[in-house]
Every structure is written in C-alpha cells, then in structure tokens.
Amino acid sequence: MSGAEKIAVKVTDIVPLNELVTRFKFERVDGGLLPTFSGGAHTVVELRDGAITRLNPYSLMSDPMDQRAYTISVRRDDAGRGGSLFMHNNVRLGDELTISYPVNLFSLDLRAKKHLFIAGGIGITPFLAQIKQLELFNGNWELHYSCRSPDLGSYVDELTGRHPNEAHIYYDDQKQAIDLVRLLDGQPLGTHVYVCGPKGMIDWVRATAAAEGWPREAIHYEEFLAPKPGKPFEVKLAVSNKVIHVGEDESLLEAMEREGVDAPYLCRGGACGQCETDVIDYAGKFIHRDHWLDEAEHSSGKKIMPCVSRFEGKTLVLDR
Amino acid sequence: MTIQFNDETFRDDYSFRNSDRAIRRFPFPFHEDSYMYSVNMEQHRGGPKDSIYEKRFDVDEHYLSEMRDRAQVLADDPLRCQSLPHMTLAGWDLLELIMVSKSEDYPDLFELHRDGDTWRWINKPMGIDDTFTFLDEATLPYGPMEYITRQAQGDFAVLDQRDDNLWMDAGMITTQADWSLDFDIGMNFFEWHAPVPLAHEKGIFVRALKFLLNIQQGAPARRLNWTMTVNPLLDTSPENYHKWGIQKTTLTPENIGAKQHLRVELQTFFRLPRSNALVFPIRCYLCSFQDLMTAPKWGRRLHRVIRDLPDELATYKGFIDNKPLMLEYLSKFDDGLPTSPGIWPEFETEPPLAK
C-alpha cells in the first residue's frame, strides 16, 4: 500500500466562509480520537468522484492538540480538474471519507526565537494550526497575511480579534502590500521565516531574504502545488511490464495508479521525495515541477517525480 | 503472559543470564550466511507471537535489572541523558508514545488513566504510581524524556528534523555500542555516522536518511544492527573504555563460550506527532556464544558470517584481535550443512549438528 496510514472519517460540519472558501470538519467514523499532529501538517483526502478517485492534500488548520476533530479549508478552484469543486458541490454533512494520517512537510523550527509567518490567500491554513500550537507554549510569532479583498479574507476577523498585535492584514484591492525588506530588517536574531501562498509570493520572499543575507535554513516554504496539465505522453514501466498513456489532465502518478501500479507517494505536491523514480531510458524532454530534486538531478535525465512532473518526447522508460 | 523478572547484574560479577525463552526469542541478526551493511529497513508492525517484534516496545525478563543498571550509570555520569531546550515537546511526545503503547500492549504491567491533561501512570514492576499534568514539566520528577526512559529498556536518541536532515538534539544513552551522546549531541545524520567504514561509499547513509525523513505518524519502521561484547556489559561507552576495553583481552578457548556475547540492537523509528521529531529507540539484546550454539542453524551461520566478514567491519566493531579465537570456537559448530533462509532458529526443522 502506498501513501500514509488511512483513517475513516465523517463530515460533521460544513461552513462556507466566503464566495471561494469552505471549511469542513471531520471526526472519526468509529468515534475514537484522531492522532495529534504538528502545526503545518496536511492530510490527503480521498474523493470518490464517480469512477475517479481524487487524492487532494489539504493543510490541517485546527488545534493540533484537539483529537476529537480535524478541520480543513478548501478554496474552490474553477480552473482545476474538479477535486475542490467536488468538495464544494458534492460533499454533504454525514458523508464518510477516507483521509490520511497527518504528514508534515512544513513544520516549525522549534529552535527559533521568533516565527515570522507570511501568508497569501488560502496559504493561511497551515499557519492557523501553527499559531494554535505556539500559543499553547507562549511562542513568539507574527503574521503578515495578504488577501485579495476584505470579502475574501478568510479568518481575518478571528485573527485580528484574538491577536491584534501579532496579525497584520494587507488587502490587494486597497493597494496594501507587505514591505518585505523593512519587515525582514527589523527581525531579532534567531527569527525563522515561513511562507505559504502562490508561487510568485514564495519566490519573492525567498529571493528577497537571500538578497538580504538570510541563511537558507531560516526560510521555510510550502507551495500548494497541484499537478499541472500538459501534452499527453506514453511511458513504459519496466518492472510492471506495462506501457501506459498519461492523459492531458492527469499526472504521471495518477496514470500509474489508474493502471493498478502501486507507486509510492505522500504529499502529491513535489515536496516529500517519496515518489522519486529512476529513469532507465528516454528520448525527449522532461518538464520538472517538483521542489525535491536539485538542478543537477533535473538535468541528469535520471530521475523524475511523477506526482507533478511530466515528459514530452518519443520514449520514456521508468524503473517502476 | 506474565513475565518473571531476573535479578541480575551487567557489571562486576556479571550475573546476567538468558532463560530458554529469552534464547528462543533472541533477535539473531543474520538472515543469510554472510553480512554486509545495507539499508535493511522494514515496517515495525508486530511480528510472530512472543517474538521481540510483537510489541511496539518489548518488555522482557531483564527489564528491572536493566533499569537498575541505567540508574547507576546516570548517577555516575548525568551527561548520558541530555535534551536541548527545543526538544522538550518531543520528550512529551515520547512519554505519550511509550505510556500508551505499554499500557495497551502489557495491560497487566502498565496502566495509563487520562482525564484531560491529568494523567495517572502506573508501572507495576517498578512500583511507580504517579499523577501529573501533561505538558507541565513541574509536575514530574525529571524532564518528560528522562522520566519515561528511566522506565523503558534500550537507549533513545531523539532527532529533530529540519533542513532535510536529522539532528541528535536529545537522548538517553546508557547501553551504547561504543559511541557517546555527549560527543554527538547537536550533530546531524552524516556527522554522527562519520566513523562508520564502507557504508558512506556505498551510498547507504544517503538512502537511509531519505527513508527516515519520510517516516510517517502511525507507520514506524525497524532494523537490526549487531556487534560483539566480551562479558554481558550494557554500558560499553567511550567514556568507560578504560574499564571494559581491557576485558577483551581476557578471552581464552575455555571461557569464550560463556564470556563472548553477540550484541544485537533492535532499532526502531517512530515519527512523533506534536514535535514532528523522530525517535530512535535502540534496544540491546545480549546472548552468549554457548547459548547461541543451542540452535544448530545459528551455530552454522555465525561461523560463516564471522569467517567471511570484511576486516574493516571487524576492526570497526572492535573484535578483530579476537576473531581467530572466535573462529576456532565457532568452527566446531559448523558441519557444512546448508541453512534455511531467515533469522529464526527453526529448532523443529533444522537438522542437528552432524559433527
């Protein structure tokens, strides 16, 4: 079996927050306690959408110490392939779902003297759990959260109400923007920076921090990466002895799963390394999208991360 | 089953003994007739009934004596237990993991009663009945990691995970095979493994680290490691080398069967939920050569493994000087017959020694 351990849950609350974001609450079907987790963790939700099973990762935003329920917030993505739409349109109170054990690829560095959180849009979710974790131990933190408009500012009221000194909100439609250079400049020694949001925001924070001389280990990021579509291609799987077709809208990992190949995965977002696969032979070009392999590995033609990366060309043979 | 706890020592008069049951369930570490380092990891999800793999934390007849030995080591050298300030949460995670596992796996020996943050822990073999507040250090006599590992067999390294590496930032290390927590504290996976021969070149540590970084909550893993110890000593630390190193020169053809012990570590790996740290329990099992030889399969195999082991490994494990003496003894238990695959002794099916 691939992926993390599974838990059967039922949906015990659904709260629409605004036009785009809805919150879901899960409790165990058997009435037992859920595992505790660390702030920043996500769970992979299995969505049975007709004949297709979608596996979408969502950050846990509830209090990590609360073992009775997990909550997630899902942003509707009308351009996506339907996982978030399915959550919004088809999932009902009382429905039973399978979710994975918590997996954390975005954990706090507990040595930090101060935690500086930078969120963009739905990227606020992991910070909600991290803030609850830090509050329990009187941790030192500060949040800078950009949203498009007050209407789309999920959890803004809750955050500014409870943490008026720590939470700072910026609205795009009011032309407010984080003054990053100044913000970084004013931090005490031993501060760690965490950023979650659109790719552009992550790149901007990492590049700015690097230019300001921050050590790489003090900058943590998580991108809610989803498999992007691309041209269809064929793959030969040497171990399974199969030739499979990867369609325009599915990832290589999803195509293997559809064909009954038990391929390893955890995050399905190019971050954990679990799906790393050896390339035996190829003629063509790789479209690498993961954060796991380094540049040398990307250009070596020897490895691919099937959860997010694709291929264009004549032949691709994988050791799977 | 109820366990009869031994009253024995791992120092001075070395009264440590294995019962027949302990010999039968000894984790013999060789699944074939040769040995080389490898990424030998598998899931830690139970195992054959009464085997050392069955429970999450094996409790056996040596429990009370091992805990007494640990208390003595700590009294002499408190630096065997250290926890950097950011590791306290991981200590609570570990305390919870051990208390929950032991009370579920050995309900006749351990009980845990939880009422919100108020926890009552009963350890019947050690006569402990403590009530404390979870996550409040002031309500325990020691820090959470030290408190619980004074009541759990085996060493515990608690690793912080960050920057795609593991860092040895806490531990309770009193039964180690010649390495030192005080030296390794704060080091990362590659730094503390630096002294190991051959494995770096084979890429073993790079692959092992990738595996460990991905260990998930609810899905622990395990592996076996081994070395050799003269006399049943738990504390073979560099700090005390002057006391035990010399004992390696006391082996003779007459006493080797009783004095020479195969030392096997059952190493397990658990992700800790609140801290996202990793705990690495290292449980040490000792068995004398003469007790091992009661299993014909183990006799045949141990001879072949030691005979063909690369000298680099015998040197690193510290028994190169005694290797000829070991081979002379072990060869008497090798009749050249084939051995069955796997680590279990197969008492019923393996042919008796034909020599």
Ligand SMILES: Cc1cc2nc3c(=O)[nH]c(=O)nc-3n(C[C@H](O)[C@H](O)[C@H](O)COP(=O)(O)OP(=O)(O)OC[C@H]3O[C@@H](n4cnc5c(N)ncnc54)[C@H](O)[C@@H]3O)c2cc1C
């Ligand atoms: C670790 C992690 C944590 C996450 N946490 C959260 C969270 O807390 N909340 C949350 O809302 N989301 C989160 N996500 C993202 C989430 O997993 C989904 O990617 C998101 O909900 C969209 O899913 P989907 O099935 O609707 O769309 P997907 O099919 O996953 O598509 C996502 C995007 O891919 C592109 N795309 C896909 N197919 C097509 C196509 N045929 N044509 C054009 N474009 C296409 C589009 O740009 C689309 O916007 C997280 C992701 C990761 C990796």
Ligand code: HEM
């Ligand atoms: C995080 C968990 C681990 C910790 C804390 C740990 C710690 C150690 C330490 C302290 C040593 C002694 C080094 C010395 O001589 O000073 C050692 C040796 C060694 N480790 Fe690990 N280790 C871990 C995981 C692993 C894994 C997963 C492997 C898998 C291959 C491995 C393979 C080895 C080997 C082969 C040796 C040499 C042992 C011998 O020959 O006796 N270790 N380890």
Ligand code: FES
């Ligand atoms: S599944 Fe995590 S990197 Fe592909």
